[in-house]
Amino acid sequence: MSFELRVDAERWRRGLRALTESTPGIVPVIKGNGYGFGRDLLAAEAADLGVGSIAVGTYAEVPGALKAFAGDVMVLSPWRPFDGDVVYDKRLIHTLGRVDDIAALAADHADSRVIIEGETSMARHGFDRHELAAAVEALGDLKVEGFAIHLPMTGHNLAEAESWAAALAASQVETTTFFVSHLTPDELATIRERRPHLDVRPRIGTTLWLGDLGALSVRATVLDRHQLARGERVGYRQRSMPRDGHLLIIAGGTSHGIGLEAPKASAGAIQRGKSLAKGGLEAAGFSLSPFTIDGKQRWFAEPPHMQASMVFLPASAAVPEVGDTVEVAVRFTTATFDAVVLA
Numbered sequence: 001m002s003f004e005l006r007v008d009a010e011r012w013r014r015g016l017r018a019l020t021e022s023t024p025g026i027v028p029v030i031k032g033n034g035y036g037f038g039r040d041l042l043a044a045e046a047a048d049l050g051v052g053s054i055a056v057g058t059y060a061e062v063p064g065a066l067k068a069f070a071g072d073v074m075v076l077s078p079w080r081p082f083d084g085d086v087v088y089d090k091r092l093i094h095t096l097g098r099v100d101d102i103a104a105l106a107a108d109h110a111d112s113r114v115i116i117e118g119e120t121s122m123a124r125h126g127f128d129r130h131e132l133a134a135a136v137e138a139l140g141d142l143k144v145e146g147f148a149i150h151l152p153m154t155g156h157n158l159a160e161a162e163s164w165a166a167a168l169a170a171s172q173v174e175t176t177t178f179f180v181s182h183l184t185p186d187e188l189a190t191i192r193e194r195r196p197h198l199d200v201r202p203r204i205g206t207t208l209w210l211g212d213l214g215a216l217s218v219r220a221t222v223l224d225r226h227q228l229a230r231g232e233r234v235g236y237r238q239r240s241m242p243r244d245g246h247l248l249i250i251a252g253g254t255s256h257g258i259g260l261e262a263p264k265a266s267a268g269a270i271q272r273g274k275s276l277a278k279g280g281l282e283a284a285g286f287s288l289s290p291f292t293i294d295g296k297q298r299w300f301a302e303p304p305h306m307q308a309s310m311v312f313l314p315a316s317a318a319v320p321e322v323g324d325t326v327e328v329a330v331r332f333t334t335a336t337f338d339a340v341v342l343a
Contacts, residue, residue, distance in 0.1 A: 002221045002338050003252040003328075005036055009342040012215040013045070019208055020049045023188070027179065029205030030065065031057030031076065036332035037340055042209060043068035053093075055203050059085040066091060074115060076150075076203075078125045079105055088112065093145050097126040099134050106140035114139075116173055117148045118164050121155060129164070132171040146177030146201070158187040165195045179203055210332055218335070219325040220291065223308060224249040235302040235310050246313040247301055248320070250291055252328060257335040258290060259304040292327040294318040 020026055028051055030042045039056075043065060046054050053072035056065045065073045066089055074093035079086065081104040088109055096102050097117045105112055116135055119126035126149070127135055149164045151157045161180055168178065178198045183191070192200050210216075226234075226247045233240050234247055241247075252258045289300045289309060294317040301310040313319060320326060 002219075002325075003256045004219050004325075005335075005337040005340045006217045006219060007037075007340065007342045008215040008217075012212060012342075013048075015212040015215065016045060016049060016208060019204070019211060020051065022185070023202055023204065025199060025201035026051060026208070027053050027055050027074070027201055027203040028208055029055045029057075029076070029203050031055070031061060031205065032333060033336060035205065035209040036330070036335045036337065037209065039064060040068045041340060047071070059083055059087070062087055062089075062092060072113075074145075078117065079114075081105075081108075095125075095148065096135070099127075099131065099138050102135055102138040102142065103140075106138065106142050110141040111143070113143045113145050115146050115148045115179060116144060116175075117150070118167065120149050120151050120160060120164070122150055122152050124150065126150075129167040129171075132167070132173060136172045136174075144173060144175045146175050146179050147173055148179035148203075149181070151180065151182040153182050157183055158190060161187070161191055162194065165191065165198060169195075169197075177201060206333075216332075218328040218330050218337075220250050220252040220328045222248055222250055222320045222322055222324045222326060224322055225319060228312075236305075237302050239302050241301070241312060244315040245317075246315070246319050248291075248293070248298075248311045248313055250309050250311055250326060251307070251338070252291075253304045253307045253309055255306050255336065256338075257330060258309055258328075259287075259300075260334055290329040292329070293320060297329070 028046045030039050030046065034042050039061060043054065047069055053074060054065065054069055055074045055076050056062060058077045059075055062073060062075060072091050072093055075095055078097040079094040079101055081101065093113045093115055094105065095115045095117050096105065117126035119128055147168050149161060151160060161183060165178060176198055179201050181203050183202060188200060188202060228241050228245055228247050230243045231240050254260060287300045289298055289311050291298055291311050293313055298311050298313055301312040
């Protein structure tokens with residue numbers, strides 16, 4: 001049984017090098033499922049790129065990162081005194097966004113390296129700019145490695161980044177290192193030109209690791225196939241098949257991320273119309289699978305199982321053999337593969 005991510009390694013790595021070389025101060029983000037590749041593999045790739053630091057999402061990811069990567073490891077989630085997963089290491093850089101947390105960390109681990117985070121329009125974590133003076137007063141002997149802002153994926157990011165750069169300059173936070181996210185290359189160039197005293201360091205995940213999707217191919221093995229007549233019932237739910245055809249059992253189920261979907265923002269009328277149409281089909285018992293067979297994306301025969309999916313193929317379509325592989329469209333940040341093959 002195989003649900004694989006196949007990587008054109010030379011092409012993929014060429015893209016990694018190009019982005020790294022064109023983005024001074026880049027901090028690769030390696031978090032969650034490792035963007036489908038796995039965090040350890042990406043840590044090794046980051047080391048080969050010659051970067052001095054990486055960023056992880058949570059403290060649970062820190063031990064593996066420290067083991068797999070020899071440089072500095074920063075944690076994007078803010079440090080909290082009640083987090084039992086925290087480890088303390090000279091290569092670890094904590095993120096702080098509350099005065100109480102600064103005071104607690106300074107009291108118990110005064111030699112820690114930290115980043116001060118500003119609360120952007122994301123409204124997720126960080127200090128209000130009016131709190132920066134109180135944050136500085138609470139620092140004690142903590143070593144400030146930089147100031148960070150996590151910007152939204154849409155909006156007036158350059159203007160907001162400039163506003164925070166000005167707030168940092170006016171504050172007593174003793175750092176000129178400015179960690180940013182979700183700025184375009186042109187925006188990075190602009191803020192560097194306007195704020196030459198700052199060492200602007202972009203933290204980049206998706207654009208780095210998934211910047212060239214053409215270098216990636218997801219393939220799933222056909223495990224079995226059965227000829228069906230119209231009205232024949234199949235699967236756990238014994239659903240009646242709508243017409244003659246074949247039932248394919250294909251590697252890849254919910255444990256791989258198949259059938260799992262994050263909510264989407266429907267910004268326009270067309271997107272909302274598609275969502276309504278899709279919702280209507282699903283309410284009627286039809287759900288489009290991510291598997292492409294004979295040039296078309298095919299329908300699930302029933303919701304995917306844990307490690308395999310049942311897909312209906314009409315009689316007019318060419319039927320793959322058992323052992324053949326078919327193409328799969330995935331969301332890499334929610335996908336788990338049986339194997340990642342770099343070739």
